[in-house]
Amino acid sequence: MPAQALTWSHFAEKSAALAEAGRRLLYGFGPGAPAIAFLATTRRDGGPRLHPVCPALHEGGLYVFVIGHSPKREDLARDGRYALHAFPSAKDDESFYCTGPAFEVRDPEFRKRAEASFVHHVKSDEALFELRLASALHTTWNNPRTPETSPVYQRWHA
């Protein structure tokens, strides 16, 4: 587990342009809509699991609620390693991806404030995790879907 994983706001201090691209792509459905992304976790047998989730940027951190007794909650509680990928846009071939350790947040006052910042209705059995960042990647493409295509990467590592 990376020892130097950062909160979203500390990541943004280190790499402002990458964080801004991440925010824009996570909230790709526009104002008033929830952020939507794919969350990958590690199953008990070591294989990858993949789910769509609604994360949120709140009080300087990146958070996600997951259903209380869901397999992905068990994955995160057992092995906090995660990967998060903003929904890819079919139009502009641009993507944002980050990885790091996830930590369950049990502070009831913080949870109450976090619930209010999420667009979707949070149920009482959902568990709140903070997603710390150990790496982030923003990808755009030159000449997408042509023989001359080539990726343009903007990377950050803690």
Added chain:
Amino acid sequence: MTWDEFARADPALAELGFERIDSSGLVMLATLRKNGFPRISPIEALFFEGALHLGMMWRSPKALDLLRDPRCTVHTLVSKKDGTEGDFKLYGRALALCDLDARRRYCDALSAKIGWKPEEPEFHVFALDIEAAGFAQTRAGKHIRKSWRANDSR
């Protein structure tokens, strides 16, 4: 098992998955990095000769993941923020397509579908050996869930 074998085992679920994957030609792929972290990548998916094929750039990190550990998860894209279109996913193992004739036929099939194909030898393509499948949809407040496993006795 191949896609066609899965479709014979659970035709209704396979029909849902085929429509969702074939309409966009893109899926999200989760693989395992060398350090054990999961990785997520958008990739091209193509139904070809009875199997679901996953195409990737030559020596891309996700392709190297699969060559090291073939376990993966495939998930359809989500284009509606309310999720009413439903999520389809597959668990399985990615098997590298190495036969040159098969790779040429794959390129021809991809070109026929999207008007573009990769050039030999600068690409990877894998056929998915399907172990499990699932579909989840929320519509008008109702949750619909369907699942299938290769080792189920049903």
